[in-house]
Amino acid sequence: MAEANGTQITFLEAIKQAMFEEMERDPAVVLLGEDVGVYGGAFKTSEGLLERFGWERVIDTPISESAIIGAACGMSYAGLRPIAELQFIDFIVCAFNQITNFVAKGHYLWNAPAPMVMRGPAGGFVHGGPFHSANPEMYFVHTPGLKVIYPSTPYDAKGLLKAAVRDNNPVLFFEHKYLYRRIKGEVPAEDYTVPIGKAIVRREGKHLTIVSYAAMMHTSLEAAEALAKEGIEAEVIDLRTLLPLDEETILQSVKKTNKCLVVHEDTKTGGIAGEIAAILCEKAFGDLDGPLMRVTALDTPVPYSPPLEEYFLPNAKKVFDAAKQLARY
Amino acid sequence: MKTELTRQQYLDLYYYMRLNRAVEDTMVKLFRQNKIVGGLYSSLGQEAISVGTAYALEKKDWLAPMIRNIGALLVKGVPPRDVFMQHMAKYDSPTKGKDGTSHFGDLEKLHIVSPISMLGDLIPVMTGVAMAGRYLGQKIVTMTWIGDGGSSTGVFHEGLNFAATQKAPFVLILENNLWAYSTPVKRQVPLENLSDRAKAYGISSYSIDGNDVVEVFTTAREAVARARAGEGPILIEAKSFRRLGHAQHDPAEYVPKDMRAYWEARDPITLYEKFLMSKKLLDAKGEKDVEQKIEALLATERDFAENSPMPPPEFAATGVYCTGDDCHKIAPRWERPISEVTPPKSSVKPVWTVEGFGSGKSSGGAHAPIHFGDTKPNLEAETPGTAATKSNGSKPAAKSTGKKAAKPAAVSPARKGRV
Numbered sequence: 001m002a003e004a005n006g007t008q009i010t011f012l013e014a015i016k017q018a019m020f021e022e023m024e025r026d027p028a029v030v031l032l033g034e035d036v037g038v039y040g041g042a043f044k045t046s047e048g049l050l051e052r053f054g055w056e057r058v059i060d061t062p063i064s065e066s067a068i069i070g071a072a073c074g075m076s077y078a079g080l081r082p083i084a085e086l087q088f089i090d091f092i093v094c095a096f097n098q099i100t101n102f103v104a105k106g107h108y109l110w111n112a113p114a115p116m117v118m119r120g121p122a123g124g125f126v127h128g129g130p131f132h133s134a135n136p137e138m139y140f141v142h143t144p145g146l147k148v149i150y151p152s153t154p155y156d157a158k159g160l161l162k163a164a165v166r167d168n169n170p171v172l173f174f175e176h177k178y179l180y181r182r183i184k185g186e187v188p189a190e191d192y193t194v195p196i197g198k199a200i201v202r203r204e205g206k207h208l209t210i211v212s213y214a215a216m217m218h219t220s221l222e223a224a225e226a227l228a229k230e231g232i233e234a235e236v237i238d239l240r241t242l243l244p245l246d247e248e249t250i251l252q253s254v255k256k257t258n259k260c261l262v263v264h265e266d267t268k269t270g271g272i273a274g275e276i277a278a279i280l281c282e283k284a285f286g287d288l289d290g291p292l293m294r295v296t297a298l299d300t301p302v303p304y305s306p307p308l309e310e311y312f313l314p315n316a317k318k319v320f321d322a323a324k325q326l327a328r329y
Numbered sequence: 330m331k332t333e334l335t336r337q338q339y340l341d342l343y344y345y346m347r348l349n350r351a352v353e354d355t356m357v358k359l360f361r362q363n364k365i366v367g368g369l370y371s372s373l374g375q376e377a378i379s380v381g382t383a384y385a386l387e388k389k390d391w392l393a394p395m396i397r398n399i400g401a402l403l404v405k406g407v408p409p410r411d412v413f414m415q416h417m418a419k420y421d422s423p424t425k426g427k428d429g430t431s432h433f434g435d436l437e438k439l440h441i442v443s444p445i446s447m448l449g450d451l452i453p454v455m456t457g458v459a460m461a462g463r464y465l466g467q468k469i470v471t472m473t474w475i476g477d478g479g480s481s482t483g484v485f486h487e488g489l490n491f492a493a494t495q496k497a498p499f500v501l502i503l504e505n506n507l508w509a510y511s512t513p514v515k516r517q518v519p520l521e522n523l524s525d526r527a528k529a530y531g532i533s534s535y536s537i538d539g540n541d542v543v544e545v546f547t548t549a550r551e552a553v554a555r556a557r558a559g560e561g562p563i564l565i566e567a568k569s570f571r572r573l574g575h576a577q578h579d580p581a582e583y584v585p586k587d588m589r590a591y592w593e594a595r596d597p598i599t600l601y602e603k604f605l606m607s608k609k610l611l612d613a614k615g616e617k618d619v620e621q622k623i624e625a626l627l628a629t630e631r632d633f634a635e636n637s638p639m640p641p642p643e644f645a646a647t648g649v650y651c652t653g654d655d656c657h658k659i660a661p662r663w664e665r666p667i668s669e670v671t672p673p674k675s676s677v678k679p680v681w682t683v684e685g686f687g688s689g690k691s692s693g694g695a696h697a698p699i700h701f702g703d704t705k706p707n708l709e710a711e712t713p714g715t716a717a718t719k720s721n722g723s724k725p726a727a728k729s730t731g732k733k734a735a736k737p738a739a740v741s742p743a744r745k746g747r748v
Contacts, residue, residue: 074457
């Protein structure tokens with residue numbers, strides 16, 4: 001693994017650096033999306049790319065998600081490695097058919113790889129309301145042919161985005177917008193990637209396993225520190241990639257702790273927690289000393305008003321309470 | 330418009346129309362013998378469109394067929410056996426049984442993109458291929474087809490609008506066969522000429538007789554040349570008629586008798602034979618020769634297809650993902666100096682421009698306002714835990730004890746309900 005050079009960068013900067021460096025490294029990499037050029041992106045993730053790489057490689061598009069994804073797919077068929085930005089990941093569903101029927105099925109059906117990245121800001125906690133706060137990852141985790149990444153640290157964001165650009169498959173890359181400027185982390189000075197499909201243990205523990213990803217990983221760590229004060233040592237796993245899911249890391253941890261709590265910001269029904277519960281029942285039934293528990297958002301749209309949104313979303317107290325209950329088994 | 334063709338071109342168009350029809354006639358027989366496992370969609374009476382348009386493309390150009398464009402595939406070089414095997418779900422078919430009909434492609438040699446059943450999706454995809462081809466300096470044109478029915482989809486408009494803003498070298502053939510399954514075009518689109526749609530995108534268009542293969546070819550040839558020259562996308566509406574039902578199961582009794590009679594009297598192959606004979610390019614012997622040549626070819630092709638095995642069941646579980654360079658070595662074919670698209674040259678004017686748009690410089694900076702949440706970023710105040718609740722006085726999420734990777738800074742979005 002590459003050594004960190006001591007430079008602390010924000011999550012947002014990590015995304016920008018990854019795109020910049022990949023475009024610098026490979027002229028087949030282009031960026032297209034709404035307001036990515038002159039404006040530098042609604043979140044400034046592509047700031048400066050137009051000056052560096054020019055109009056042919058940094059492409060401002062109409063408000064047409066299906067056209068953005070479709071065109072990126074066509075570019076990938078011609079050997080390019082496009083990065084398609086969704087201004088807010090909520091709008092990705094406007095291109096749902098393009099992604100799930102065209103992009104995802106091509107390799108299986110007619111041997112056509114589509115090396116493309118679809119990325120954009122996701123998640124709540126910023127009072128964006130029901131159409132600017134979504135976590136629609138599970139629509140796509142249910143689609144064979146895609147890879148789905150949702151990182152939690154600047155190091156992973158940069159390394160995984162670079163890996164996604166170099167992957168020969170269509171990759172969805174979710175960026176939690178709450179983390180963009182609220183988190184800093186070290187990244188190496190030299191080129192590095194983080195492998196797609198590998199979870200990581202963020203905190204070791206022996207009493208229970210908390211599986212999480214993206215912003216909720218930080219919430220889970222906060223809860224774990226509080227739990228430690230009560231003598232409960234939680235192991236915290238950051239999934240990083242949701243598809244393909246790193247079953248091995250989860251199974252190994254549960255073998256040790258015998259208990260599992262899944263924390264996600266996505267709504268409850270059909271969230272990744274259900275899938276992990278099924279995997280544990282199939283492959284680790286004998287290891288479990290308690291029920292799989294879930295702390296998730298409510299099964300509602302994301303509400304706008306702060307008290308409503310805070311009620312809707314998981315938080316460290318909810319994680320703490322659930323973990324304490326689980327630890328009693 | 331230059332309408333003269335070489336003798337070879339005239340005869341090629343004839344050959345491919347006859348081949349198109351003979352391939353589909355053969356498939357009707359296979360269908361009736363229960364050898365085609367799924368649906369069969371006919372282009373009877375529309376052969377002049379598939380053949381005449383695809384024949385205007387160069388070898389390096391790309392196309393993406395729709396369900397009724399078997400003729401375009403044949404012109405592009407797909408052997409009839411592939412078409413038969415696709416319909417018969419055979420293991421030797423281009424998709425090895427994973428999909429049927431015209432749903433297959435070839436990125437490497439023939440430059441064909443596979444369609445999907447959802448209409449209109451190919452339009453942005455072929456726009457993207459066209460943009461990539463231009464970027465790589467290949468001077469290619471891309472082409473796809475859409476029906477009168479498919480022209481009502483959202484992605485038709487999104488795709489064509491995007492192609493227009495990009496001035497993509499792309500030609501869209503709108504096959505107006507008057508019927509979208511059982512619904513007549515007048516119930517789909519309130520326009521006399523569907524080419525009028527082009528006005529909305531500021532692009533050039535043509536409305537032509539889709540049963541006149543010479544008109545189809547010469548128009549497509551001109552459109553392809555204009556697109557290649559950088560004029561942007563071009564829409565061609567080819568008016569025709571779907572002589573059979575939506576698919577084999579559909580007797581199409583909803584079609585008025587006089588409408589059917591009118592179009593049956595305007596069969597594109599019969600019309601073209603008369604034309605060729607009047608020009609002394611074809612006689613009875615020539616016609617017989619073509620027929621025999623096609624018969625012999627299709628006997629072999631059909632034989633091969635029928636003898637191909639069905640796929641082994643477990644093949645269903647393979648191939649969802651590209652596994653890397655061992656699976657596909659992906660490398661664009663550069664036909665311009667890479668230095669033109671890499672710094673410092675990449676920051677100058679591109680091969681196409683949109684007048685009056687932007688300065689080529691982006692705005693703001695590392696601390697520019699962003700769309701939501703922290704237009705005035707203040708890392709200290711925003712870091713949760715600095716105001717932890719009094720209940721148990723827990724500290725904010727401490728440093729990760731994770732095995733590897735950079736340590737995440739303390740942050741948790743749960744500002745209320747902190748433990």
